[in-house]
Amino acid sequence: MGKMVKITLLLASTLTVMAGAAIAPALPTISVHFAEVPRVDLLTKLLLTLPALFIALFSPVIGYLLDRFGKMSIFQASMLLYIVAGSAGFVLSSLPLLLVSRALLGIAVAGVMTTAVTLAGDYFEGEERNKFLGTQAAVMAFGGTVFVTFSGLLADFGWRFPFLIYTLALPVLILVRFYLTEPEVSDEQKQDALNGNKSLGDKVPALILIYATAFLGMVAFYLIPVQSPFLLKEIGAERPSMQSVGLVLATIMAALMAQNYARLLRFLGYRGIFAFCFGIMAVGFIITATAGQYYQAVIGLFLAGGGAGLLMPNSNTWLMQLSPPSMRGRFMGAMTMAIFLGQFFSPVFFQPLVRIQGLQGAHLTGGLFLLGMAVLYVINGIYQARK
Numbered sequence: 001m002g003k004m005v006k007i008t009l010l011l012a013s014t015l016t017v018m019a020g021a022a023i024a025p026a027l028p029t030i031s032v033h034f035a036e037v038p039r040v041d042l043l044t045k046l047l048l049t050l051p052a053l054f055i056a057l058f059s060p061v062i063g064y065l066l067d068r069f070g071k072m073s074i075f076q077a078s079m080l081l082y083i084v085a086g087s088a089g090f091v092l093s094s095l096p097l098l099l100v101s102r103a104l105l106g107i108a109v110a111g112v113m114t115t116a117v118t119l120a121g122d123y124f125e126g127e128e129r130n131k132f133l134g135t136q137a138a139v140m141a142f143g144g145t146v147f148v149t150f151s152g153l154l155a156d157f158g159w160r161f162p163f164l165i166y167t168l169a170l171p172v173l174i175l176v177r178f179y180l181t182e183p184e185v186s187d188e189q190k191q192d193a194l195n196g197n198k199s200l201g202d203k204v205p206a207l208i209l210i211y212a213t214a215f216l217g218m219v220a221f222y223l224i225p226v227q228s229p230f231l232l233k234e235i236g237a238e239r240p241s242m243q244s245v246g247l248v249l250a251t252i253m254a255a256l257m258a259q260n261y262a263r264l265l266r267f268l269g270y271r272g273i274f275a276f277c278f279g280i281m282a283v284g285f286i287i288t289a290t291a292g293q294y295y296q297a298v299i300g301l302f303l304a305g306g307g308a309g310l311l312m313p314n315s316n317t318w319l320m321q322l323s324p325p326s327m328r329g330r331f332m333g334a335m336t337m338a339i340f341l342g343q344f345f346s347p348v349f350f351q352p353l354v355r356i357q358g359l360q361g362a363h364l365t366g367g368l369f370l371l372g373m374a375v376l377y378v379i380n381g382i383y384q385a386r387k
Contacts, residue, residue, distance in 0.1 A: 006132060008175040012075075013136050014143030015082060016113040018051050018286050019051040022151045022165045023089070029159035034095045043095055047102050049344065054106025055113070056340040059214065062114045063333020067326060071115050071122070072182045078111025079173040086166025107167075110325065110336060118332045121320040122183035125375040127273065128260060129320065133313040134261030139359050141255035141309065145248055203322050207331075210322075211338045213274060216373065218342025219349055220291055221308045222282065224250050230303055231359040237294050246298045248306025257309035261317075262308070270318040271384065273310055275377035278370045280307030285367030289360045307370075311337070 023030075031044040057136050067075055077114075085104035092098050119164040147165060154161040225247060232246055257264075261273075268276055284304030291297035315335060323331035 005183035051106035135257035222346030254309030256311030289364035
C-alpha cells in the first residue's frame with residue numbers, strides 16, 4: 001500500500017481521540033453560559049462523556065454493516081456526520097440540542113474508528129500490519145495532546161470555538177475519497193458475512209480473553225486522565241499546568257512505546273506483551289500511589305503511560321490475527337465497544353474507591369489489580385508454551 005494510504009488512515013484515526021477531549025477546556029464556560037438550565041453541572045459533563053457511550057453502543061452495529069455492505073460508503077458517511085455533528089455546537093443555542101449533537105458524534109466516531117482499524121486489517125498483513133497498528137496508536141496519542149492544546153487556545157475566544165476543531169475532518173474526508181479504495185471481497189467472504197463463520201469454536205476462549213483484557217485495561221488506564229490530576233493537586237501541584245505535565249508525559253511515553261510495538265511483539269508475543277504492558281502500568285500506579293512528592297508521582301504516571309501505549313495495538317493485532325476477513329468488521333466493532341465501555345465505566349468503578357480509600361489508595365488498588373493481570377498473563381503464557 002502507498003504512503004498516502006497510510007497517511008490517510010492515520011489522520012482518520014486521530015479524529016477519534018477528539019470525541020470528548022476537544023471541548024474539555026470549554027466546559028466551565030459552557031456551564032456558566034447555561035447556568036439557568038436545571039442540573040447544568042451534570043448536563044455539561046455529559047457533553048464530554050455521552051459520545052463514549054454512543055460509540056460503545058453503536059460500534060457492533062457498525063461492524064456488522066461493514067461486513068455486510070462494505071467499508072468505504074460507511075466510512076465517508078461517518079466522517080460527514082462527524083463534521084456536521086461535531087461542529088454543530090458552534091451554532092446551537094440549546095443545551096438539549098447540544099447533547100443530541102454529541103450523541104450523533106458518538107455514532108460518527110464509532111463508524112470512523114471501527115472502519116479505520118478494519119481497513120488496516122484489510123490493507124496490511126504480517127509485520128507491516130504490526131508496524132502500522134503501533135504507529136496508529138502512537139499518532140492517536142500525540143494527536144490527543146495536540147488537539148486538546150489547540151482546543152484550549154480556541155476556548156480563550158469563547159466556548160463555541162472549540163467545536164470548530166471538528167471541521168478538521170473535512171480535508172481528511174477528501175483524502176479518504178481520493179486515496180482509499182474498497183477492499184476486494186471474494187464470493188465466499190460475502191457468503192460468510194451473511195451467514196456468519198461457523199469455525200470459530202477453538203478461537204472463542206482467546207476472543208473472550210482479548211475483549212476482557214481490553215475492557216479491564218482501559219478501566220485501569222483511565223485512572224490517569226480522570227483521577228490522577230486530582231492526586232497531583234493533592235500532593236502539591238496546585239497549578240493546572242503542573243497537573244497537565246503528568247498527563248502529557250504519560251501520553252508521550254505511550255506514543256513512544258506504541259511506536260516500538262512491532263519490535264517488542266517479535267520477542268514477547270501477544271501474551272508476553274500484555275504481561276509486560278500490565279507489569280509496567282502496575283509499577284507506575286504503585287509509584288504514583290506511594291509518592292510523597294510531585295516529581296515521584298509524575299515518574300509513576302510516565303511509566304504507567306508507557307505500559308498503556310501497548311494495550312490497544314496488541315489487542316487489535318491479536319484480534320485481527322484471529323478474525324476471518326469476512327467477520328473482521330464485527331470483531332473490530334466489538335473491540336471498539338470494549339475500549340469505550342472501559343473508558344465509560346472507569347469512574348464508575350474507581351470513584352467509590354476514591355471515597356473509601358482516597359486518591360492514593362485508589363491508585364494503589366489499580367496498581368495491584370494490574371499486577372495481578374500481569375501475573376495471570378505470565379502464567380497463561382507458560383501454560384500455552386507447554387501445550
